Amino acid sequence: MNGELEMKKSSYPEQSVSALRHMPWGLVALLLAYSFVSWLNRVSMSVAGTEKIIPEGVLSETQMGDIYSALVLTYTVFMLPGGWFADRAGPRLALILMGLGSAVFAAMTGVAGQFLVPTTGLYVGLLAARGLMGVFTAPIYPASAWVVSLEVPENRRAEANGLIMGAALLGIAAAPFAFGFLMDWLRWPVAFVVMGGITAALAVAWMLVTSRRSLRGLDAPTVISAGTRNQHRSPWWDLLRNRRLLFLTAAYAFIGYYENLFFFWSQYYFKDVMHYGKETSRVYSTVLYVAMALGMFTGGLLADRVSYATDSRRARLLVAVCGLLGGAAFLSVGLAVTQPHLVVASLSLALAAVGLCEGPLWAMAVESGGRRGGTAAGIFNTGGNFGGIFSPAITPRLAVAVGWTSAVAVSVGGCLVGVVFLAFASSSKPFVEYQNTE
Numbered sequence: 001m002n003g004e005l006e007m008k009k010s011s012y013p014e015q016s017v018s019a020l021r022h023m024p025w026g027l028v029a030l031l032l033a034y035s036f037v038s039w040l041n042r043v044s045m046s047v048a049g050t051e052k053i054i055p056e057g058v059l060s061e062t063q064m065g066d067i068y069s070a071l072v073l074t075y076t077v078f079m080l081p082g083g084w085f086a087d088r089a090g091p092r093l094a095l096i097l098m099g100l101g102s103a104v105f106a107a108m109t110g111v112a113g114q115f116l117v118p119t120t121g122l123y124v125g126l127l128a129a130r131g132l133m134g135v136f137t138a139p140i141y142p143a144s145a146w147v148v149s150l151e152v153p154e155n156r157r158a159e160a161n162g163l164i165m166g167a168a169l170l171g172i173a174a175a176p177f178a179f180g181f182l183m184d185w186l187r188w189p190v191a192f193v194v195m196g197g198i199t200a201a202l203a204v205a206w207m208l209v210t211s212r213r214s215l216r217g218l219d220a221p222t223v224i225s226a227g228t229r230n231q232h233r234s235p236w237w238d239l240l241r242n243r244r245l246l247f248l249t250a251a252y253a254f255i256g257y258y259e260n261l262f263f264f265w266s267q268y269y270f271k272d273v274m275h276y277g278k279e280t281s282r283v284y285s286t287v288l289y290v291a292m293a294l295g296m297f298t299g300g301l302l303a304d305r306v307s308y309a310t311d312s313r314r315a316r317l318l319v320a321v322c323g324l325l326g327g328a329a330f331l332s333v334g335l336a337v338t339q340p341h342l343v344v345a346s347l348s349l350a351l352a353a354v355g356l357c358e359g360p361l362w363a364m365a366v367e368s369g370g371r372r373g374g375t376a377a378g379i380f381n382t383g384g385n386f387g388g389i390f391s392p393a394i395t396p397r398l399a400v401a402v403g404w405t406s407a408v409a410v411s412v413g414g415c416l417v418g419v420v421f422l423a424f425a426s427s428s429k430p431f432v433e434y435q436n437t438e
Contacts, residue, residue: 024151028160030206031144032167034099037199038140039171041106042071044179044195045130048113048188051180058118059126067126074134076385082139083146083378084236091143091150091374092210098143099203101136105129107196113189141165142377145366149373155308157366158316162300162359169293169355172263173286236375245368245376247425248361249383251320254414254421255361256387258327258354261411262288262347264392273404276340284344288351295352299323300359316360317426321419326353328415335405354415364425387414 049064059067086094112125141164148160182191239245266288270281299319307315327350334346362377369376398407 022153026209027147027151028163030202030209031147031160031164033202034095034140034144034206035164035167036171036174037195037202038102038137039168040175040178041102041133041195041199042137043172043175044192045071045109045126047175047179048183048191052183052188059123063119063123067123067130070127070131071134071137072385072389074131075138076134076382076389078135078138079142079382079385080375080378083142083374083376083381086139086143086146086374086378087236087372091146092206094139094143094374095147096203096207098136098139099199099206102133103196103200103203105133105136105196106199107193109133110189110192110194110196113192139374139378141362141381142374145362145377146374148363149366156304158303158307158359158363159300160359161362162296162298162303165358165362166293166296166355169289169296173289173293176282176286236372239369239372239376239379242368242376244425245365245379247421248365248368249380251324251418251421251425252361252365252380252384253387254418255324255354255357256384257391257414258387258411259292259351260388260391261395261408262292262351263388265395266347269404269408274340274343280340284340287344288348291348292351292355295323295355296358298352299356300363302356303360303363314426316364317422319360320357321422323353323356324415324418324422326350326356328412329353331412331415332409335409 046064046068049059049067053059054061054064082094082098108129109126112122112129116122116125144164145161148157148164152160179191179195182194185191186194267281267285270276270284271278274281276284303316303319306319309315330346330350330353334343334350337343337346362380365380366373366377369379395407395410398410
């Protein structure tokens with residue numbers, strides 16, 4: 001169709017159609033484990049702060065807020081370089097270094113807690129450890145999405161990406177209980193050292209398992225054929241002329257705003273705004289995270305099946321649009337009702353709906369980058385994290401001015417703006433045409 005990205009059944013290689021039933025589950029399982037442990041490592045700092053460090057008077061709420069932000073900031077800043085590195089060195093090496101680096105600085109968080117003197121020494125040590133952890137963690141999702149593009153059949157890539165992103169939510173949901181248990185058993189500094197050891201073991205497992213797959217492209221950049229040499233001579237920033245990728249990234253920024261609002265403020269909203277109590281608020285927050293994970297799992301699977309059945313990759317965008325519209329509708333209901341079970345049910349459906357977007361949009365972002373899929377994923381995820389940086393800070397300030405209901409309702413408008421950007425992405429020229437203009 002003159003370069004259009006619509007995908008006919010006849011254009012699938014025969015092996016791809018049969019591969020609909022043959023996901024490389026061993027490889028995908030390792031990526032799921034990486035995603036789960038990565039977010040467990042990140043959220044564990046807030047668990048330690050909430051349950052041990054702040055109540056014991058070791059550091060203040062403001063100091064802990066700075067430490068939380070240090071990882072988010074460096075993670076976002078190094079997202080694009082992490083994707084570029086995955087393209088240049090291969091996603092296998094990028095994920096090995098990601099895992100080992102995250103392990104070292106997870107353990108160093110515990111070392112700082114054990115040996116540095118409160119307040120100033122510990123504050124500076126934790127800032128450094130968490131900030132450097134963010135640097136090494138940055139390539140995880142660009143490199144993982146690039147692995148999916150290289151190793152997973154085309155008609156199952158949204159499903160695989162949805163599973164990987166959903167595993168992150170399960171890591172968030174597990175953090176208060178899993179890391180809390182480790183802290184109660186071993187004290188919080190030792191618990192971080194244990195998490196560093198677990199992360200290092202996972203990195204070694206990835207290195208050993210993928211060593212047998214290096215010939216398929218995980219160990220190096222995509223093989224350059226005669227017809228694509230000019231493309232590789234072009235600088236990575238040419239991707240910033242890719243309108244489809246930019247519109248997907250803009251939409252993902254609003255999704256990031258929506259998701260991070262709940263990541264950081266859902267427990268507070270239930271406890272201090274809705275007055276549900278500490279334990280009840282913890283359980284309700286966990287329910288939201290699990291609901292979103294299920295939405296991510298479902299969205300990727302649904303997008304691939306609908307795309308295959310309708311012969312069009314644009315069906316992936318349709319799933320994402322429906323997810324954003326559902327997120328806006330269910331969030332509006334959740335803010336209007338007052339009965340606890342209705343509130344939790346509505347907000348769970350809202351987060352599950354937005355979760356539908358993750359798998360299809362990640363698959364489309366990587367494909368939009370052509371042979372620079374890792375860099376494209378880095379640009380895309382930078383947008384999502386850019387929205388995520390603003391959400392935790394803006395929401396409480398809006399709440400002071402207009403109330404919590406109105407502050408949270410901003411995300412309803414964000415969903416609708418995201419739909420507009422996805423419509424622009426659908427109408428933009430495919431990246432294949434842009435590549436051929438070299």
